[in-house]
Amino acid sequence: MSAEQSASDAITPYNDSHGVGTGPQVVNTTNELEVIVGPLLNYRRMSNDMSREPIWHGSVLVVTTPSQKHPELTLRPAGAVNPNEGNSIFSGPGNKSFRGEKLYEDPDKAFWRFIIDLPFQQFEARWEYRIRGLTYLHGKDADKPQVFAVPSIAQSMRILFHSCNGFSVGTDVDAWSGPALWNDVLRMHEQKPFHVMIGGGDQIYNDGVRVDGPLRPWTDIGNPHKRREFPFGEKMRAECDEYYFKNYVRWYGQKPFSTANGQIPQLNIWDDHDIIDGFGSYTDHFMRCAVFRGIGGVAHKYYLLFQHHMAPPKSTYTTDAPKTTSVGPDGTPVDPIQLKGTFVKTDDHEDPCFIIGNKPGPYVEERSRNIYCQLGARIAFCGIDARTERTRHQINYPETYKLIFDRLSQEFTANKELKHLVLLLGVPIAYPRLQWLENIFSSPLIAPIKFLNKRFGFGGGFFNKFDGNVDLLDDLDDHYTAHQHKHERRDLVHMLQNLAKKHSIRITILGGDVHLAAIGRFYSKPKLGIPAERDYRYMPNVISSAITNKPPPQAVANLLARRNKIHHLDHDTDETLLEIFDRDPGHGDKANGATNGAVNGTASGNGSGNGNGKVNKKTGDKNHATMPSRNYAIIAESNPTPTAASSAPAPSASAAPTANEEAPAATETTPPAAKANARKPIHAGEKGAGTGHPAAAGLMATGLCGRYGLDITLRVEISPSDKEGHTDGYGFSVPALDVGSGYVDHGARG
Incomplete structure (x- = not known):
């Protein structure tokens, strides 16, 4: 081969049918793939085909320097999670290779995605993936395998839930030991692996863009009118683009979070801090200003790339390109200036897991991206995009709710094995009124x-x-319990009740945002005499926030606890917080040994100290409902089905067990008395809720709440000075719903 031919082979035309833009032309001819950040592992969905094992679908993302060759990912079985499990022979193909798809490239970076799939096995399995030739820019070796776990064909997924994974502007990061709780996540994952980690919003905090970033000159303008009229030109757009990208690289490349990113499949929605604090909840005339429209587009671009592994829109809003200021039903028109030296994949197909809104949002001028997927054998998941369509007076369009509930009803009608719906909202919905x-x-x-x-x-x-x-007003306006969202909130709860009743599906709601831990619940009024196991109105709201950001002061948590009244949603439905926090984390016998060890840097238990051998008090003596301490949640079946591999002979895929036949159905709880205090336990799974509950450790199935029950664990940080992020656990269990043919609803609503 001549030198001229070799040089010619290194030139690749960029302007093809798979993207737009001209992009860098010289392709890297070395075998090394210089990675900036990654790999990031995502879960998308599972597909069911009765002729073979269900298929797990996901993706891997790496961000590299530009002008790289197409990389390849190799996926191979890595053995059973439990090596003592019998008959753990992998079915289906062995090693599989997946070619990288270029989603986006400009003169500084390139985003490569690998769409991967694998068959569920008769046993809980580990899978290993490797991207050959990967090296970090700073010389760190990245060419090593990453391993993740997948449940058996007969199991539901073990879920990690987190939110608020970053720091507010002005926080002393060192005083809070950085993202320390991710160390605890990895410890728990090593003992019993998570199959998916659900991000409830604020996976990154981009608020610094207005303090030490390109929006600082705009923020410093004192006149509100001048601030509203300030242009968002190409220079500011490019500077914001660089800021958001570098902030993602800094945060997603930081250990221990980066380690979790490559080993636990992610599933995310976004919230305001993924854009900027309060986005969507300021007054309408201000939200429509050029700067807010501009950063909404830039933040959405990197949200799609980093958090969903999706190609972004070709262009984002800028006042220097008039076409981009008039958004049509298909999004933002092309701006040739933005596409100079840039490639954007344009033939990217929407994954079936997404429920796409019918029209663009009012400020993020793209369509909302809601999610439906199945988390193993019996758990369905739905994440509602509560930011793209948000204004001060609405959270989602009515048409979007219809799309979501039509899809849910369709899925539950088609699959009668589903017993739970885990619903993800950006903010709590069963929460004290303020x-x-x-x-x-x-x-x-x-x-x-x-x-x-x-x-x-x-x-x-x-x-x-x-x-x-007032600075807190946008946070209050974000809440479902804000007065302007009152009717939308009630309608949403009623739609959920009708769905639960129609399909006999237990609904558990996840919510973050508020920087403390709590458990809210909707339930039928005690006077109706309905046991929780048959109560379609019973819906717990697991409030887990923040995994990284600092919590509110003790006084705020105590104030919220004092506002923990028994509220009446309607004639038949009450709501209140469960008093689950029987003591502060680290104050029990189990935690004290670890506390003293952690102070000396040798902790191996569940606790940590504050540097003086003492644990700070976090709540008032009368506050058992809110916990102002960093935390995350674990959700898992309380009666997991034994894997098919544990019995012989192994059944065929179509005959694989989908229920734990040995686990008894839940024993009906005696309904609480009409005047009972519903802040206390109202069914068997809530009895003993707290540190003494069998679910508190978050590692072993409790067996409570009968067949198909769920165990919920809140893992709460003991001391922010502990760099290892040790936690204490609080648990309760949720029964499945069995409306039953003989069920009679004595309430006023149908």
């Missing part, structure tokens, strides 16, 4: 103080830099 605080912040009494703040800076950080309102 309307009295909203009224104060919005009242005329605040007006004189706002004036002094505007003219003389009086009030400091009490007012936000965007629209001049």
